[in-house]
Amino acid sequence: MDIWASGFFLDDCWIIACKILFFKNPSMQFAFKVTFVGVLLIAVLGDTFAQQSGALTSRSASARRSYQQATEAWGKKDFQNTVNFLQRALRADPRFLEAKLLLGEVYFSEEEFAKSIPHFLMAVQTDPLFFPQAQYFLARAYLRTGDYVNAKLHFEQLLQSRLVSARLLQSAQAGLVACIFAIHAQAHPVAFEPVNMGSAINTNLSEYSPALTVDEQTLIFTRKVPDVSPQGRGNRFQEDFFKSYFQQNAWEPNVPLGEPVNSWWNEGAQTITADGRQIIFASCNRPGGMGSCDLYSSSLSGMQWSQPENLGPVVNSSGWDSQPSLSSDGRTLFFTSNRAGGNGLMDIWFTTRPTVADAWTAPQNLGHTINTPYREMSPFIHADNHTLYFASDGHLGMGGLDLFVCRRDSANNWAVPVNLGYPLNTFADEFSLVVGAKGTQAFFASAREGGFGKNDLYMFALHEEVRPTTVTYLKGVVFDYETRNRIGARFHLINLKSGENIMESYSDTHTGEFLVALPTGMPLALNVEHAGYLFFSEHFSLEQSPEGAEPVLMNIALNPVKTGETVVMRNIFFDTGSHYLKPESVAELLRLFEFLSRNPKIRIEIGGHTDNVGTFEFNTTLSHNRARSVVNFLVDKGISANRLSYKGFADTKPIDTNNTEQGRANNRRTEFTLIP
Known part of the structure; x- marks a missing residue:
């Protein structure tokens, strides 16, 4: 349907038109329109000449008969026969205004705007007062074929008229604004090379x-x-x-x-x-x-x-x-x-x-x-x-x-x-x-x-x-560390600043494959879990840039729940030299709390680790206190203290070099280990 055409119809006619809304290829193209039964000749002018053949502008009996057949066909939404009868009427009388107008309206409602233009134009040029609304449809047809200059001209002419309704003038004003916008847009094109x-x-x-x-x-x-x-x-x-x-x-x-x-x-x-x-x-x-x-x-x-x-x-x-x-x-x-x-x-x-x-x-x-x-x-x-x-x-x-x-x-x-x-x-x-x-x-x-x-x-x-904000992705396979069997695991992606769970997904139960969106410009915690396994923890902080962040390709091994297995919790955070948990740690701590709640017979030891910066005595105390902070959080949430122990290891168990900043960052960590 052409939206501007709705501006002047009587309410009852508009309701009738909406009721006969239909779709071309409804599940695919979704291009739809309203077919109006004699919109120009019936809805607007009523029965004046649509039903009273004596009032028609043609004196040709053959032309009037063909015109009557056309209106009947159009009432049945029979496009081709409507066109055939109208063309026959116009062959009998080329100056038959009603036939010209209806043929223009038929093409217009079928969105064949270029074909409608000569018929509306002839009607306007022959007698602009006979049906002033034709000026509007002519302008709309020019607009829908990209002839914005002529569309603008006819909208402006219509706006000078006192013979059409206020609603039609309002629609014409909107059409004029669209023409001005389109002309400006064409003069200032955007980059587009399909x-x-x-x-x-x-x-x-x-x-x-x-x-x-x-x-x-x-x-x-x-x-x-x-x-x-x-x-x-x-x-x-x-x-x-x-x-x-x-x-x-x-x-x-x-x-x-x-x-x-x-x-x-x-x-x-x-x-x-x-x-x-x-x-x-x-x-x-x-x-x-x-x-x-x-x-x-x-x-x-x-x-x-x-x-x-x-x-x-x-x-x-x-x-x-x-x-x-x-x-x-x-x-x-x-x-x-x-x-x-x-x-x-x-x-x-x-x-x-x-x-x-x-x-x-x-x-x-x-x-x-x-x-x-x-x-x-x-x-x-x-x-x-x-x-x-x-x-x-x-x-x-x-x-x-x-x-x-x-x-x-x-x-x-x-x-x-x-x-x-x-x-x-x-x-x-x-x-x-x-x-x-x-x-x-x-x-x-x-x-x-x-x-x-x-x-x-x-x-x-x-x-x-x-352009939108750049998004990258995390892609890989989840598998059992011992058997190498693929696992259908559950993924959580959490915004560490807000604590919001921004994504939940699953790897394929047969292949273990996963593919999830990774937003940029925010710190992210990733947790991967599956029943019978220890959860996996990772941290991402991808910079937001016009070029976009590189994708993260990662295969994730999950360890079965059994004594001696250790998990590095990469989303537990402390300020430098401090043992007080930062707010960003809560999401990971809650994940550990949920794991312990689902497995009530499990006991764990929280281990604190530092890099080699500072004295051994200071780092021993710091790592001990950090591990205790995690235990205190879990106890406050309701986990029995009998299931928890903690220990500070300082820098005695590095997992990376202490000669680089990244290596030292990896060594500063909090872990939990399943104990008897």
Whole structure:
């Protein structure tokens, strides 16, 4: 639908129009529109000449008869016959104003704006007073074809009219502002050089809706493929998922994602977790669905995807729910919906869950800062978890759906959206943008010339002003230290400044592989745990920079719970020369407390260690007191003192050299050892 066209309709006509809203390829393209039954001739002018043939401007009986047949066909949403009858009417009488206007409106509502222009233009030039509203539709058609100069001219002319409603004048004023914005944007283009992703990804079919893992090495996308289903639904095409891996600096030839995710039904508009082992997607008109399109989920274990499951009535509605985007921590899901209670025709909603193991809560509207009375669609939350990209035709843009970015502050408030600029945005509809975790590369689908098919996937360098915060990743395998068997372990990533658990994930139960997002610019504690094993502890503090931090590649060995095993707790902190625990230590201490609570028969010794700076006597006392501080914390939390002992070792048990700063830092540590 074209948003500006809603500005002047009578309320009843607007309600009728909304009721016949329908979608083209609903699970895929999500380009939708409203078909108005004689919008120009019926909704605006009523029955004046739509039903009273004597009032029509043509005296040709043949032309009037064809025109009447056209209005009947248009009432049935029969586009082709409507056009045929109107063309027949105009052959009989080329100056038949009503036929010209209706043909322009038919093309306009079908978003064939270039074809609508000559018909509206002829009507305006022939008799500008016959139907003054035609000036508005002419201006809108020019705007939607990128002819901003002519669009501006006709909006300005309409604004001088006293023959149209205040609502139409308000919409014309908005159109004029859009023209001024677009002309300025074209004069100040942003850097934009899209590169086709090549034959390994693109075909003579349509590819779109890209989704990337956090390491930007796995791509899952939607392709429109010939429908060979035995159900014989009559569709020429249906949608499936395909995947490709980035290896040796190139994308490998894509392959189908496979069953049971791919099916005879349409699957599209997917989002994936940071590690690519869960996919949430839209599918329409499936048996057992809640509405016209619902959200479904499937998980990967080893090499096998699970049977897709509907997210259920808490998330899905009786309306249209689609275009999901999952945050990198897996705890917030953004999506597009036309459900009741929204701000406009299409809104962005979100649902949350406390942990990835919990159920989703009731969705909430993202609010008036982002959602307008028109269309907000295709949300994409970047891996930094505070930069949101989306498409809108309600915010100031180039004419159709434009791409915008907005950022969330520490108080969880969204800033005013910013247009990504021309030529990334044009008079056409732009949507389905995703941005890699590094924040430098963006990916989108386009039907631009020079591609392999109708829609191809492209990538481009995102200009700096609209880039998100850089995110890197931690990648590796979890295994049993003794047997080398792979382990499906649980990961926690904690912001040491705030104590917030910013990520929870699991390694694959079959392969032990893990891939998690690592934010930059904050101190992070990593804990990895699995039943029957001692937990693993690590500390990260990655500098935030435009170039991004290097990824952390790490294989993690977990030691079975047995006497004599030792764990280095790398997130216990003290000031230099002090034995008082710093606040940043609490997260790690709580992890140790939980471990002891789950294993009530275990006894441990806390060991304090220093480097060789200072006297041995001072370091012995310091390490002893630091170990005692940890014990005191655990006792205060309720762990029996009989299960705890402590000892200070000073610098007698180094694990690294004391000749470098990094080595000395490694030697300054707190450990616990399982004792009889």
